[in-house]
Amino acid sequence: MNKSTRTILAAALASFCLTAGSIQAQHQAQNITIQVSKPTAEVKPTMWGLFFEDINFAADGGLYAELVKNRSFEFDKPLMGWKEVKQNGGGTVLIINRTAANDANPRFARLTVDAENGTYGLLNEGFRGMGIEQGKQYNFSVLARQQGKGNLKMRLELVNEKGDKLGKSEIGDLTPEWKKHTISFKATATAPKANFQVLLQGKGVADLDMISLFPQDTWKNRPNGLRKDLVQMLADIKPGFLRFPGGCIVEGKDLANRYQWKKTVGDVEDRTLIMNRWNVEFAHRNAPDYFQSYGLGFYEYFLLAEDLGAAPLPILNCGMACQYNTGEVVAMDELDPYLQDALDLIAFANGPVTSKWGKLRADMGHPAPFNLKLLGIGNEQWDEQYIERYRVFEEVLKKQHPEIMLISTSGPSAEGPRFDYLWSELKTSKADYVDEHYYKSPEWFLENATRYDNYDRTGPKVFAGEYAAHGKEEQDPESRNTWYSAMAEAAFMTGLERNADVVHLASYAPLLAHVEAWQWRPDMIWFDNLRAVGTPNYYVQKLFGANSGTHVVPALRNGAAVTGQDSLYASSTIDRKTNEVIVKLVNTSKAVAPVSVSLEGATIQKRTAALQVLKAANPMDYNTLDKPQVVVPTERKHNFSGNTIALKLEPQSVTVVKMPCKKL
Structure with missing residues (x-):
């Protein structure tokens, strides 16, 4: 009997014994x-929540409903996502960089047009196309000006993959000064992979920036808001908290690439785009067009948490880049700006409108405080360099803001020397929660339902911040989200619930994934440009979240x-x-x-x-x-x-x- 045959028979016997028993x-x-x-x-009301990270095109191209990719020409390749369109007309496009005048949004496109009997312009491909629905209204906006004399008019067209027009409109009256132009039009047909054309007719030179197209039908009908169907699926879970802006993107591949919340608030055109670290993380899932426009920034995250009835749970960089990438750390005598970011964030979320950051929140449309009570310091950091930096945050924040509960980390693994070291250090700290992560096999989840039965009841509480059962996969992107993995998670979650005196927060991760632009799987919700589907894992989370009880x-x-x-x-x-x-x-x-x-x-x-x-x-x-x-x-x-x-x-x-x- 060969080894393969013995293996098959052993598996069959095990299955028979299990079934017979x-x-x-x-x-x-x-x-x-x-x-x-x-x-x-x-x-705790926070028991079952949501972990959001901008991975798998979860923000731009996903939850954030903007349809235009690279709308302000700030990608490393300024015309990525764009191509020239000539229809019985000609012209040239030049990218102008004005860093000295506007370092947050330095680039714009200058189109020199010679198309008195036709048009010349640009086509945007969207995020793997644009999902357009028949009968729905779409809102266009652009910052534009005309150089010198000319008779230019702007023609806007939605087209399907064959080039058939799905909707159109026109804008005239281009002025010598920058001016925001807006117009709305209705789509005449549905297309999952439409493109959008910005065409100029006449002769002259036009400068264009912040070219934007949004569906009018967004979550709560907020202009330039969030994709309605995806937010509704999140709301249906009845989450107790919303963790944002993620995990690894908080760290960045290096400190220059870290998430800096202050660059994500204020006017959208003044937010500084950066490369998403998942752009280059996996060679087999390379995403050279993955950037963060920050149209979905910290203000929008706080607003989303409020909409969901969830406690906001922001995670901040602690002066350390991803240790799987560069492992770069800021010098201890230069940690103050990172600490100040934490203090200023509390002021932005909770401060009075008479304060600098409270006024910004009010100016953005929310005078009332966001009632921030939870704050994470670092993501998956480990070893002495994390503890050294965390203790600085803890000392200052606990003194100045004792009302804020601090979340620290046990690193990227569920066990091992680093895990044990961090717990040993944090047990003697003033940390309120320790964030544990586990991406394991379904069998691990089945075997670990008793994980927290014997945890110390007097130390910091547990935040099960990222978990998912990783099993077999097939060709379909969604194939790793099997019922077996979801069932194993449910078994494990009964252990979390049974130990609710120790585990106060828990969230599956990652949350969202575009079927044509993912870097990581499994994920709770899969989507394309028009549709979204809940996985078996999603429905497990929904069952627990909507049926949590009080005791x-x-x-x-x-x-x-x-x-x-x-x-x-x-x-x-x-x-x-x-x-x-x-x-x-x-x-x-x-x-x-x-x-x-x-x-x-x-x-x-x-x-x-x-x-x-x-x-x-x-x-x-x-x-x-x-x-x-x-x-x-x-x-x-x-x-x-x-x-x-x-x-x-x-x-x-x-x-x-x-x-x-x-x-x-």
């Missing part, structure tokens, strides 16, 4: 007691927590706002699992429970943009008698049970 177990119901009157911990109560089998015995995982909470008992059950076996859930210490309001069930026909199933309903939750009612509900858990499923009680 599960089938045997199904003849006898597993009895779970929910001790409703014995809450063990408060579930953890014990869910016991034979007096012990349910952490994988007979392939079953469980956690339970009560919600004192709605007077409901909420039980989350994960059956990882391949067989139906009969379960008897008894409520101890509760008075039932009515004996009809609401069930939400998430499962798949095959553990390797996943959702795609073309097949978005392969793995989605179903809802039903379930009647029961007394204080016990009998359930038959579907094979390899996640079930949420909600039972109404009298006052809890």
Whole structure:
């Protein structure tokens, strides 16, 4: 018998034993007691949240609804995303750099036009095209001026891949001084990969900058705002916090490339574009057109958090670049500007309108404070250089802003010498939370549901800031987001919830990915220019986020927590706002699992429970943009008698049970 045959037979035998054991177990119901009157911990409102990073074209080309790529010609290659268009006319384009006059937005395009009987101009390709919908309104704006005499008119055209016109409009009256021109027009057809043409007719010289096109139908109808369908999917999770602007982009590949929040606020045309570090991170997923325009900046992040009802959780650079890249650190005697950024951010978020930064917030449209309470210092840094810099931030911030809770880091791994060193140092610090990250196999998540059972209850609390089960993949971009990985995460999350006295925040990562422009997978939500799809992992997050409850109560089998015995995982909470008992059950076996859930210490309001069930026909199933309903939750009612509900858990499923009680 060769090695390959032995391996196949061993796997088949293991599968048979697992199935046989599960089938045997199904003849006898597993009895779970929910001790409703014995809450063990408060579930923090921040328990289940969102981690946003500008990776996979999540901001420009994604959440930020701008359709024009490289709108101000600030990419390393100024005409990237643009090409000349000549229609019975001619001309030339020249990029002018005026750094001395405007170092935040130094470049603009000068078009010398000779097209009295035609047009000459530029076409923008968008972010892998532009998603245009029939009947929708689109808002165009441009900063323009005309040099000297001329009779130039501007013609604007949306075209599909064949060059057919989908919408058009015109602008005249170009002046010698810079002026912002705006116009709106309606699309006559739908196209997932449209282009946009800015054409000039006549003879003369025109300067163009900040060429922009937005759908009018944005989130909350805010002009030049966020993509509505994507934000709605985030809102449906009911997140407790929004972490931004990400992880590794906070660090940058070097300190010059780090995220600097002050360059992302104020007028959009005055925000300084930089290269996104994911532009060059992976040779196999190179993205030379990946930059950060900062149209989605810190003000917009705070506003989004407020819209979602989520606590804002910004992460700031601590004077260290990504240690996987350059590992560059700022000298300790030059750390003050980084510390000042933190102090000024608190002032921007919470300060009075009479202060410098509070006034800027008010001028941008939000006089009321954003109620910032959480602040992260660094991302995935490690070793002594992080602790040395973190302690400087901690000393100053705890003295000047004791109301702000600080988040530190345990590095990029879930275990190991660096992890242990950081925890040993931070236990004696004033850190409120330690950020732990784990990108592991689904099996790791299944085996680690008890990870926090024995954590120190007196030290800093845990922020499970980035996690995702990484399993097998196929050709489809979405293929790594399998039901198996999502189910494993759900099992692990019952352990997070059970230990809510230690774990106060948790977020899956990354959040968003464009199917044609991704650098990393798996991701929670996949999208193209017109569509978005929730992964099985998304629906797990949604089930937990929308059913969090207010207090953890014990869910016991034979007096012990349910952490994988007979392939079953469980956690339970009560919600004192709605007077409901909420039980989350994960059956990882391949067989139906009969379960008897008894409520101890509760008075039932009515004996009809609401069930939400998430499962798949095959553990390797996943959702795609073309097949978005392969793995989605179903809802039903379930009647029961007394204080016990009998359930038959579907094979390899996640079930949420909600039972109404009298006052809890």
